[in-house]
Amino acid sequence: MRTLFFLLEKEFRQLLRNRQLIRILFIAPMIQLILLPLAADYSVKNVNIAVLDQDHSPTSTKMIEKIKSSGRFRLTGYADTYKQALAMVEQDKADLVLQIPLHFERDMTRENVGKLYIAINAIEGTKANLGGAYLSSILNDFNEDIVTESGPINPSPNAPQITVVSSNWYNPHLNYNLYMVPAILVTLLTSIASMQSAFNIVQEKEKGTIEQINVTPIRKYIFILGKLIPFLVLGLLLFSMGLVIARAFYGIIPLGSLWVLYGSATVFLFSMLGLGLLLATYSATQQQAMSLAFFFINIFNLLSGVFTAVDSMPNWAKTLVETFPTSHFIKIMRSVVLKGSDFHDTAYHLGAMALIGLVLNTWAVLNYRKTA
Amino acid sequence: MIRIEHIGMTYDKGRVVALQDVNLEVNKGEIFGLIGPDGAGKTTLFRILTTLLLPEKGQAWVNNYDVVKDYKAIRNSVGYMPGKFSLYQDLTIEENLNFFATVFGTTIAENYDLIKDIYVQIEPFKNRRAGKLSGGMKQKLALCCALIHKPDVLFLDEPTTGVDVVSRKEFWDMLKSLRKEGITILVSTPYMDEATLCDRIALIQKGSILSVDTPEGIVHSFSGQLYAVHGQGTYHLLQATRGYEGVASCFAFGDALHATFKPGAQGPALQAYLQSKGHSDARVDPIKPGIEDCFIQLLNQ
Incomplete structure (x- = not known):
């Protein structure tokens, strides 16, 4: 234990002496955490729409007004022909084309049926999908308005109607920041924890200092602990900084207790640092460690449900994601921050992370051979 | 103090032979030199003896401890100075020394006597980071760190490579004073002139030990009489000498040629x-062979 203390003293001294690294480690994530949530927002605004109004009736004008006033769309122009409208899509001026055919109003009032045509530019998948969906829902609303207005004249069929009213629990206004900021913080911790611990050990290999350590009576697991603890402390500091930024810039105040957050963060860092230490035992140079770490970080950050829901992934992917500490911690973070979950609620994810961490760290200690 | 029996080691799945049936015995309190060119297997042997590498074949004991089974005991009782400077460059002289002392469960004060003569030379710079030291100072610090736990055996892998002549001489003086403390020293070097400073030497080449003896003994074992050939235009002189049928071997040696004759x-x-x-100015004189001459002769046998 005394040896561990001296190792830690040495590690912290070296870490604090590397000013440039400390600066990068704190400033870079800070900038990312402030900027990324602003941009990583799924709510689609400013969908450019071109309107081809061949009807020129009060109804069509009203419909266009309704679309314009929704705030989601930006009317980029009126086209006279369909060809013209399509040209606007080709020139990237419009994402959507709404065609209101001739006699639309007449057909609506006489035959109770009006047909509209929507063309969607599907190059940007999300925008196209959501833009189309928004437009459909606006048109639905509009349709209901017409039905209500013209109710007495054209009584609607007496068929039973299902009305669905949804309310968003835990995040009533679907505020994306509430949802994204905690997840982005987790992805930042993922990369820093696994990379820095890996680089630190590999650096000792590259500089040869590990040889000198290896001929001393220092035990393997003490050496690994000596590397793990400083980065655990660093990770928790970064985590705290992240919570402060979430509060200061996004007004996010976790509903749950800080104990749960910090407890989970510690277990999470333990598992991610274990990954870094393990990668280090397989790498001879920092370049190798970097390449290996990138492989895992990319997969962890993309598949762990930051942007896409894990539930909608194929089964094999879901099983795979179960082994990602990042995914578990994102779930914990979101539920603690938004829902106020306690240790009991997060027990499954905490246990999973602890197990993963235990496996990775044990593996790292076993694979770090002093004799090779 | 060190006993090596039939040690063999290969790299790259047997394609590169690093050590081949090496047998050696180093006595307590002697300075034993391992002399050989780069790639001879010196570092591999050091790494096996310091428990950093497991030998494929054979057995070895340091201080009566088996290098495989009793590696923990060996790590407590030997000092190792690798060929490459491998202390923490971002820690100061004092911090490095302190760190290695504490890791071995001792303090600088406890064994200060042992390192005093060396440490006083670098003490004025004790707050300077190791990375900012000159080559000679780095080497002295590394020696201090290897000695701080009062080891029984000291392994020095090419300690003087890349160090200036004056520092090299100082370094060997330090080793001599350490020998007086009863420390056994195994030192490797590619410099033949340092061989004569050892009590005994082993010549090593391509993973095999060619000869083990005192430096004088090695020189005495030189067979035949050695001649030095002096003259202008070394290259042409070498060609001409090798062309003479009575010559057994001839090599350029500094500004002269060293040649031996057939009976x-x-x-x-x-x-x-x-x-x-x-070659009107050519002069051929009998001379006494050096270690290097013996080494070359052994290589050609």
């Missing part, structure tokens, strides 16, 4: 031959 041939005859070949 029956003589120095004066070569001198006359060279002069007839246009």
Whole structure:
């Protein structure tokens, strides 16, 4: 234990002496955490729409007004022909084309049926999908308005109607920041924890200092602990900084207790640092460690449900994601921050992370051979 | 103190032979030199003896501890100074020394006597980071760190490579004073002139030990008489000498050539031959062989 203390003293001294690294480690994530949530927002605004109004009736004008006033769309122009409208899509001026055919109003009032045509530019998948969906829902609303207005004249069929009213629990206004900021913080911790611990050990290999350590009576697991603890402390500091930024810039105040957050963060860092230490035992140079770490970080950050829901992934992917500490911690973070979950609620994810961490760290200690 | 029996080691799945049936015995309190060119297997042998590498074949004991089974005991009782400077460059002299002392469960004060003579030379810079030291100072610090736990055996892998002549001489003086403390020293070097400073030496080449003896013993074992050939134009002189049929071997050696003869041939005859070949200033004199001459002779056998 005394040896561990001296190792830690040495590690912290070296870490604090590397000013440039400390600066990068704190400033870079800070900038990312402030900027990324602003941009990583799924709510689609400013969908450019071109309107081809061949009807020129009060109804069509009203419909266009309704679309314009929704705030989601930006009317980029009126086209006279369909060809013209399509040209606007080709020139990237419009994402959507709404065609209101001739006699639309007449057909609506006489035959109770009006047909509209929507063309969607599907190059940007999300925008196209959501833009189309928004437009459909606006048109639905509009349709209901017409039905209500013209109710007495054209009584609607007496068929039973299902009305669905949804309310968003835990995040009533679907505020994306509430949802994204905690997840982005987790992805930042993922990369820093696994990379820095890996680089630190590999650096000792590259500089040869590990040889000198290896001929001393220092035990393997003490050496690994000596590397793990400083980065655990660093990770928790970064985590705290992240919570402060979430509060200061996004007004996010976790509903749950800080104990749960910090407890989970510690277990999470333990598992991610274990990954870094393990990668280090397989790498001879920092370049190798970097390449290996990138492989895992990319997969962890993309598949762990930051942007896409894990539930909608194929089964094999879901099983795979179960082994990602990042995914578990994102779930914990979101539920603690938004829902106020306690240790009991997060027990499954905490246990999973602890197990993963235990496996990775044990593996790292076993694979770090002093004799090779 | 160190016993090596039939040690063998290969790299790259047996394609590169690093050590081949190496047998050695180093006595307590002697400075034992491992002399050989780069790639001879010196570092591999050091890494096996310091428990950093498991030997494929054979057995070895350091301080009566088996290098495989009793590696923990060995790590407590030996000091190792690798060929490459491998202390923490971002820690100061004092911090490095302190760190290695504490890791071995001791303090600088406890063994200060042992390192005092060396440490006083770098003490004025004790707050300087190791990375900012000159080569000679780095080497002294590394020696201090290897000695701080009062080891029984000291392994020095090419300690003087890349160090200036004066520092090299100082370094060997330090080793001599350490020997007085009863520390056994195994030192490797590619410099033949340092071989004579050891109590005993082993010549190593391509993973095999060629000869083990005292430096004088090695020199005495030189077979035949060695001649030095002096003259203008070393290259042409070498060609001409090698062309003489009585010559057994001839190598360039600094500004002279060192040659041996087949039975029956003589120095004066070569001198006359060279002069007839246009090397009018050629001179052939009998000389005493050095370690390097012995090494080259052993290599050619």
